[in-house]
Each structure stands twice: as structure tokens, then as C-alpha cells.
Amino acid sequence: MNASDTTDSLTNDELPGRSAPPRPQATSARSAGLGAVFWLAFAGILLGEILDLLDTLVTTVAGPPILRDLGGTPAGLQWLSAGYTLALAGGVLIGGRLGDRFGRKRLFLIGMAGFVAASLIAALSPSLDVLLGARCVQGLLGALMLPQSFGLIRDVVPRERLGAAFGAFGVTMALSALAGPLLAGALVSADLFGLGWRAIFAINIPLGIAGLLIGTRFLPASRPDRTLGIDYLGCALGVLAMVCLVFPLVEGPELGWPWWCFALFGAAALAVVIFVVQQRGRSAAGRDPLVLPSLFGKIAFTGGLGISMFFFTAFMASSFVLAVLFQIGLGLTPLFSALAMLPQAVGMIVGLKGSGKLVSGRSRLLAGFAVAGLGQATLAATLLLGGAALQAWWLAPGLLITGIGSGAAMGPIFDVIIGGVDEAETGSASGVLNATQQIGGATGVAVLGTVLFAVSGVAGYAAGAAAAYGVSLVLVLAALALAARILPRDPVGRN
Numbered sequence: 001m002n003a004s005d006t007t008d009s010l011t012n013d014e015l016p017g018r019s020a021p022p023r024p025q026a027t028s029a030r031s032a033g034l035g036a037v038f039w040l041a042f043a044g045i046l047l048g049e050i051l052d053l054l055d056t057l058v059t060t061v062a063g064p065p066i067l068r069d070l071g072g073t074p075a076g077l078q079w080l081s082a083g084y085t086l087a088l089a090g091g092v093l094i095g096g097r098l099g100d101r102f103g104r105k106r107l108f109l110i111g112m113a114g115f116v117a118a119s120l121i122a123a124l125s126p127s128l129d130v131l132l133g134a135r136c137v138q139g140l141l142g143a144l145m146l147p148q149s150f151g152l153i154r155d156v157v158p159r160e161r162l163g164a165a166f167g168a169f170g171v172t173m174a175l176s177a178l179a180g181p182l183l184a185g186a187l188v189s190a191d192l193f194g195l196g197w198r199a200i201f202a203i204n205i206p207l208g209i210a211g212l213l214i215g216t217r218f219l220p221a222s223r224p225d226r227t228l229g230i231d232y233l234g235c236a237l238g239v240l241a242m243v244c245l246v247f248p249l250v251e252g253p254e255l256g257w258p259w260w261c262f263a264l265f266g267a268a269a270l271a272v273v274i275f276v277v278q279q280r281g282r283s284a285a286g287r288d289p290l291v292l293p294s295l296f297g298k299i300a301f302t303g304g305l306g307i308s309m310f311f312f313t314a315f316m317a318s319s320f321v322l323a324v325l326f327q328i329g330l331g332l333t334p335l336f337s338a339l340a341m342l343p344q345a346v347g348m349i350v351g352l353k354g355s356g357k358l359v360s361g362r363s364r365l366l367a368g369f370a371v372a373g374l375g376q377a378t379l380a381a382t383l384l385l386g387g388a389a390l391q392a393w394w395l396a397p398g399l400l401i402t403g404i405g406s407g408a409a410m411g412p413i414f415d416v417i418i419g420g421v422d423e424a425e426t427g428s429a430s431g432v433l434n435a436t437q438q439i440g441g442a443t444g445v446a447v448l449g450t451v452l453f454a455v456s457g458v459a460g461y462a463a464g465a466a467a468a469y470g471v472s473l474v475l476v477l478a479a480l481a482l483a484a485r486i487l488p489r490d491p492v493g494r495n
């Protein structure tokens with residue numbers, strides 16, 4: 001019996017000091033067959049993820065009008081994206097543990113409220129410096145909000161429906177990543193109410209207010225663990241490792257990979273080694289670590305992190321590759337670019353809804369990776385054969401197949417990683433998983449972007465995108481091979 005099973009049978013007064021509280025919303029959802037309370041609570045969680053992913057790449061798309069309006073340099077503009085990514089990546093490990101200390105719902109709502117406030121400041125920014133500061137604050141508040149999502153899903157979703165819930169969460173995440181740059185382009189082009197580029201931040205305000213209202217009313221409150229110590233040295237080492245790793249991934253492609261990028265990679269590796277030693281020593285001394293070492297004794301958790309790293313490195317960069325291909329290579333408007341991406345979005349929904357009726361658990365994960373790999377190969381072949389004569393609609397079959405495979409794999413990935421951890425490990429596990437996603441996304445854009453532009457400069461954007469999808473295919477096949485090799489047949493992660 002794991003901790004979440006235990007808490008369902010206890011009252012508040014019977015809970016031990018570090019166990020989770022009862023989950024009345026999850027219980028009511030279970031007894032009512034997943035009624036309105038469940039769906040509203042789940043929608044509040046999804047809105048937090050949407051806010052983050054819509055904002056990840058928006059300043060890349062809206063860069064030229066921002067420079068025209070506020071002035072500044074291209075380097076300063078680049079930091080609008082880099083500052084957000086670094087602040088978010090540096091804070092997610094800490095954010096997950098703070099959710100255990102102060103309560104997941106509380107941290108989620110504080111993070112969302114702060115994100116909305118920072119978005120308002122960004123929308124009203126009179127200068128590039130103010131906008132950069134607002135973007136960094138968005139990242140820090142996102143680091144408080146995002147790691148709570150997985151724990152909150154476990155709190156509101158009955159155990160037998162976790163796979164479907166994680167699948168919906170993953171598809172929402174992927175669709176938001178696809179939609180972010182395109183929505184930004186459409187909002188800038190539409191110039192709603194004369195806002196221009198400011199609309200890309202203003203749109204967060206109604207979304208965030210809706211999330212706050214829903215979350216306040218329907219998300220379950222978890223009991224804070226006031227006895228949990230804060231590992232300040234571990235926090236500093238974790239932030240140092242993340243910044244040293246993510247910063248060169250963000251800056252390297254633009255600057256031609258100068259030597260200091262590789263020096264920072266080395267510093268990141270050293271910081272990780274020191275962090276691991278420090279965390280084990282703190283745990284052995286009976287003090288609370290930032291990341292619980294017990295997590296890495298679970299085969300499904302550690303294997304799942306490796307699998308998700310390969311998969312999200314491949315997948316989260318696809319929106320970047322498609323946006324460059326459609327808008328720069330083929331000259332499409334943001335609206336037509338969005339329409340050209342629709343087959344992948346439709347495929348993801350089909351994969352999410354339909355695959356569970358055919359296979360489940362580990363088999364579904366492997367089948368999803370295999371189908372996604374087939375889609376990537378189809379895209380690469382279509383791009384190579386199309387060449388300079390390529391039409392966007394020719395990619396529809398490959399995008400549809402890729403979407404089906406990705407949608408099928410999303411649920412099992414998160415279920416493998418999070419579904420088998422104990423309640424006391426949820427905060428640490430969520431922080432580590434979010435950190436892995438941030439590293440994967442930054443690595444994907446850096447690697448696939450470098451390949452895309454290097455080949456495009458010689459052979460055109462169709463060939464560049466084909467090369468990028470070739471790299472993506474290798475990563476998906478690596479995820480497939482790793483999953484087939486190390487994951488237990490029980491997808492929940494019992495070891």
C-alpha cells in the first residue's frame with residue numbers, strides 16, 4: 001500500500017506528521033463518477049500549465065515590434081526569453097519542495113497570482129529593462145506554480161484514472177507549446193485594441209484570473225508539513241547546476257557556441273556531483289534534503305526521467321522547427337502556420353482518446369513512441385522529397401501520425417514517473433520532473449535549432465527541417481529503446 005492509499009482511509013486527526021491529508025474532492029469525484037468538481041479542479045491545474053507554455057517562446061515571435069516600440073539591442077531582446085527560462089529552470093526544484101512545506105494549493109495559487117501580476121507589468125512596460133524584469137519574475141513565480149501540478153493531479157484524480165489525467169495534462173502541455181508562438185504572432189498581427197505586442201502578455205490576465213477563481217474554490221487543500229526543513233545549500237547548488245546547464249543551451253546557438261558554453265557545462269556537471277553528495281549526506285544525517293534520495297531507488301522513476309528527457313527534447317522543439325519552416329521557409333502568416341499545424345494537434349487528441357482502448361500502460365507507451373517515430377520519419381522523408389517545391393499541406397500525414405503517437409505516449413510517461421512515488425516524495429519528484437522538462441526543452445531548441453539553421457543555410461529550409469526531424473527521430477527511438485529495456489511491465493512503477 002502506498003501513501004496515497006493510506007491517506008484515503010484516515011481522518012485529519014489520524015494523519016501522521018508527514019502524510020498527505022484526506023482528499024475530499026478526489027473522494028467526491030470517485031463517488032460521483034468524475035463530476036463537475038473534478039473537471040473544474042483539473043481545469044484550474046491545466047490553466048497553470050497553459051500560462052507557462054504560452055509564454056515560453058512568445059518574445060521570440062514578437063521581438064521585432066518590441067524593439068521598434070521600446071528600443072534596446074537584439075542582445076537585450078534575446079534575454080527576454082533567456083531570463084524567463086533561466087528563472088523558471090533555476091527555481092523548479094525548490095518550488096516542488098516548498099509545496100510540501102507550505103501546501104501545494106497555497107503555492108500554486110501564490111505562483112499563479114504572481115504570474116498574473118508580472119504579466120500585467122510586462123503588458124504595461126515602458127522600457128525594455130522593465131519588461132526584462134517582469135519576464136524574470138514570471139519565471140520565478142512559474143517555478144512556484146508548475147511543480148505543484150503533478151501533486152495536485154494526484155490529489156484530485158482517482159488512482160484508476162491517473163493515466164488518462166496525465167495524458168490530458170501532457171497533451172495540453174504539448175498543444176500549448178505548439179500554440180504559443182503562433183498565438184503570439186496572431187495577436188501581434190491583429191493589434192487588438194491597439195495593444196500590439198502587449199497583447200501577448202495581457203492575454204495571461206483573464207486566463208490567470210480564471211485559474212485563480214477555479215483553484216481557490218475547487219482545488220483540495222493539502223496539509224503543510226511545518227516540520228520540513230529548508231535545505232538552503234541544496235537550493236543554491238540546484239540553482240547553480242540548472243543555470244550553468246540551461247544558460248549555454250539558451251545562448252550557445254545564437255553566439256556560435258563559444259568556449260565558455262562548454263566551461264559552463266563542465267561547471268554544471270561538477271555542481272550536480274556536489275549536489276548528489278550533499279543530498280545523500282544530509283539524508284543520512286536525518287535532515288531534510290531538497291531531493292529525496294529514495295526516489296532514485298525506484299527503477300520506474302529514474303528510467304522514466306531518462307525516457308522523458310529523450311522524448312521532450314525531441315518533442316518540445318517541434319513547435320520551434322515548424323514555426324521557422326512555415327513562417328520563414330514557406331512565408332506563411334501566423335494564422336496559416338497554425339492551420340498547417342492542426343493535423344498534429346488533431347492527432348494528439350486522437351492518440352490520447354483512442355489508444356487507451358487498444359493498449360494500456362507500458363505497451364501503450366512503447367506503441368506511442370513507435371508511432372511517433374514513424375511520423376518523424378514520414379516528415380523527414382516528405383521534406384527531403386519536397387525540397388524547394390514543398391507545400392505545407394504535404395506534411396499533414398506525417399504531422400497527424402506524429403501527433404497520434406505523441407498523444408498516446410503522454411499519459412504513460414507521467415504515470416510511470418509520478419504514479420509510483422509515495423505521497424511524501426511527490427514534491428521532490430515533481431520538482432525533478434519539471435527540471436527535466438526544462439532541460440529537455442532548452443536542449444531540444446538548442447540542438448534542433450542549430451541543425452536546422454546550419455543545414456538551411458546550405459540547402460534550404462526544407463532540408464534543414466528534414467535534418468532536424470532526423471535528429472528528433474533518433475531521440476524518439478532512444479526513448480523507445482530505453483523504455484523497452486528498463487521499464488517494468490507494471491506501469492505504475494513498482495520495483
